[in-house]
Amino acid sequence: MSDTIVLHGRAIVGGIAEGEALVTKETISGWGGINSMTGTVIEMRHELRGVSFKDKILVFPGAKGSSGWSAAFHTARLAKTAPKAMVFTTMTTKIALGAVVMRIPSITELDGDPLALIETGDWVKVDGDRGIVEVTKRAKRAAAPEKIAATA
Amino acid sequence: MNLTDDEKAMLDGHDGAAKRKAMELLVRYSEALGAERFVDTNNVAGVPGSSTLFLKNYYKDHNGGNYEAIFSLFDLDSDEVVPVPKVSAYSCHLQGGMDPNEWATMGQTKEAFEHFQEDEAQVADHGIQIMKTCTPYLAGNVPVKGEHCAWMESSAVVFCNSVIGGRTNTEGRESTSAAMLTGKIPDWGFHRDEFRHGTHAIEVEVPIETVQDWGMLGYFVGGAVEENIPVISGVTYQPNLVRHKHFGAAAASSGGVELYHMVGITPEAPSREIAFGPRNPVETIKYGAAERRKIYDNLNSIGTSTDVDFVMLGCPHYSIEQIWEAARLLDGKKLSPNTKLWIFTSRSVKSMADTNGYTKAIRDAGGLLLTDTCSAISQAIPKGTKVVALDSAKQTHYLPAFMGIEAWFGTTKECVDAAVTGHWRGELR
Numbered sequence: 001m002s003d004t005i006v007l008h009g010r011a012i013v014g015g016i017a018e019g020e021a022l023v024t025k026e027t028i029s030g031w032g033g034i035n036s037m038t039g040t041v042i043e044m045r046h047e048l049r050g051v052s053f054k055d056k057i058l059v060f061p062g063a064k065g066s067s068g069w070s071a072a073f074h075t076a077r078l079a080k081t082a083p084k085a086m087v088f089t090t091m092t093t094k095i096a097l098g099a100v101v102m103r104i105p106s107i108t109e110l111d112g113d114p115l116a117l118i119e120t121g122d123w124v125k126v127d128g129d130r131g132i133v134e135v136t137k138r139a140k141r142a143a144a145p146e147k148i149a150a151t152a
Numbered sequence: 153m154n155l156t157d158d159e160k161a162m163l164d165g166h167d168g169a170a171k172r173k174a175m176e177l178l179v180r181y182s183e184a185l186g187a188e189r190f191v192d193t194n195n196v197a198g199v200p201g202s203s204t205l206f207l208k209n210y211y212k213d214h215n216g217g218n219y220e221a222i223f224s225l226f227d228l229d230s231d232e233v234v235p236v237p238k239v240s241a242y243s244c245h246l247q248g249g250m251d252p253n254e255w256a257t258m259g260q261t262k263e264a265f266e267h268f269q270e271d272e273a274q275v276a277d278h279g280i281q282i283m284k285t286c287t288p289y290l291a292g293n294v295p296v297k298g299e300h301c302a303w304m305e306s307s308a309v310v311f312c313n314s315v316i317g318g319r320t321n322t323e324g325r326e327s328t329s330a331a332m333l334t335g336k337i338p339d340w341g342f343h344r345d346e347f348r349h350g351t352h353a354i355e356v357e358v359p360i361e362t363v364q365d366w367g368m369l370g371y372f373v374g375g376a377v378e379e380n381i382p383v384i385s386g387v388t389y390q391p392n393l394v395r396h397k398h399f400g401a402a403a404a405s406s407g408g409v410e411l412y413h414m415v416g417i418t419p420e421a422p423s424r425e426i427a428f429g430p431r432n433p434v435e436t437i438k439y440g441a442a443e444r445r446k447i448y449d450n451l452n453s454i455g456t457s458t459d460v461d462f463v464m465l466g467c468p469h470y471s472i473e474q475i476w477e478a479a480r481l482l483d484g485k486k487l488s489p490n491t492k493l494w495i496f497t498s499r500s501v502k503s504m505a506d507t508n509g510y511t512k513a514i515r516d517a518g519g520l521l522l523t524d525t526c527s528a529i530s531q532a533i534p535k536g537t538k539v540v541a542l543d544s545a546k547q548t549h550y551l552p553a554f555m556g557i558e559a560w561f562g563t564t565k566e567c568v569d570a571a572v573t574g575h576w577r578g579e580l581r
Contacts, residue, residue, distance in 0.1 A: 032405075032528065032554065033553075067305055067324055069324060070326055071199075071325040074229075074325075078207075078210050079206075091185065093185065096184040096185045097326060100181050100184050106184075
């Protein structure tokens with residue numbers, strides 16, 4: 001048993017980032033679904049309503065809603081409220097363009113279901129140059145704090 | 153990616169720095185999608201270079217945050233400001249900003265209005281048509297079947313793909329601005345035949361007749377299929393343009409529907425078999441009386457007070473037929489002193505309403521016919537609004553979340569009644 005889960009996928013934007021995962025099984029709207037200034041989800045009835053994605057590794061199915069998706073997340077980048085990286089399962093023009101203009105490492109088409117394997121609070125490293133997602137489970141992190149300190 | 157000679161030339165900077173930046177962005181975007189080539193487009197709809205005061209302020213150290221700076225740094229995601237030439241592709245500017253005459257009523261400042269005017273002059277100067285609407289297809293830009301477009305505005309995209317049989321993905325601001333300069337967009341998704349077949353079957357078991365009914369069905373379908381392609385059968389009533397407009401807008405906001413097929417009605421669905429092509433439906437979903445009731449209750453779950461102080465119509469922008477209907481419903485009536493009525497449309501449709509006397513009729517009753525935007529886009533509602541009444545499922549989806557107000561969803565007639573009486577008396581019929 002290794003301490004981490006490693007997933008391989010297709011990187012759509014390069015770069016390397018790591019941080020705490022924020023996971024939702026619900027797609028996210030950009031314009032009208034988030035507040036770019038605060039980096040929070042505002043959509044009524046969304047399970048993440050009021051939750052901030054700032055500096056998180058956002059793990060979700062992908063984008064929905066308005067064509068203002070890229071501009072809303074692009075504005076979040078300028079306002080310094082964007083996620084650090086994205087891991088997602090469904091490719092759309094909204095998320096592809098959004099990832100490109102947010103300039104954050106983003107990976108899709110993984111060899112395991114990230115929505116099932118990653119939980120909020122897990123430590124996730126996204127290598128957008130090699131298409132690798134490395135997950136350290138929260139329980140393991142609690143058991144081995146020195147390892148977290150080493151990777152953070 | 154396979155690039156043609158003209159694309160390579162643009163990427164190499166032969167056609168100027170802005171086209172080079174635009175091609176660089178489009179290549180990054182295409183590679184993210186996994187597209188292998190571009191398709192030529194000569195019908196682009198976006199919001200080029202338009203800026204909020206946040207963006208203008210953010211880029212103030214670059215040419216004072218002028219149009220060229222925002223177009224370069226934000227729209228083209230460039231790290232340097234480049235001279236922006238006139239557009240090459242036929243392009244139009246969608247909704248945004250404020251009504252050019254009633255901006256003060258909409259709570260906008262003089263500073264914001266002057267900034268809006270400067271932006272608009274720049275847009276026109278770059279050869280982009282000032283349509284200022286979410287319904288370009290009602291304001292003079294009607295694609296034809298098979299035409300490759302690059303459109304923003306989810307409700308216009310779904311109309312273009314589904315009702316007309318045009319071909320566009322839901323593009324974003326950056327990709328449309330780049331397409332305006334280059335006439336290129338990734339050959340991916342809805343530009344390709346194999347992508348356009350249905351994925352989910354929707355079996356409609358109740359009569360769908362009114363605009364409200366079509367809005368509710370759309371809201372249900374979007375929630376049920378998310379970003380997939382529904383094939384709707386069991387529709388016994390021929391929907392007109394307004395019904396398609398409300399259906400598609402709702403489906404695109406509760407989910408991400410960019411193309412739907414209606415068997416026997418839309419151009420790529422002469423039969424169920426043709427609509428699905430080689431695919432088998434991954435799921436068959438029923439829409440009956442119980443589902444209809446649930447959607448209605450869902451859309452009306454954010455209202456408790458029946459004292460309505462604001463009624464907003466025109467999402468998506470009203471057609472002349474809808475303005476005519478609103479004017480007739482208001483005939484001989486006056487709005488409640490506690491209630492405001494704003495109806496939104498395009499400048500082009502409003503000029504017809506002016507000529508026909510509808511603008512005056514609405515104003516005489518105490519309401520306003522406004523253009524360019526809507527309450528959700530501009531985040532503009534009358535001061536002190538607590539409860540709004542709406543006839544659009546899409547606006548009901550967005551406006552309360554943006555403004556922190558309560559909302560009622562009903563028919564146009566119920567909304568006009570609320571404007572006149574100041575009370576919500578809507579119910580599901």
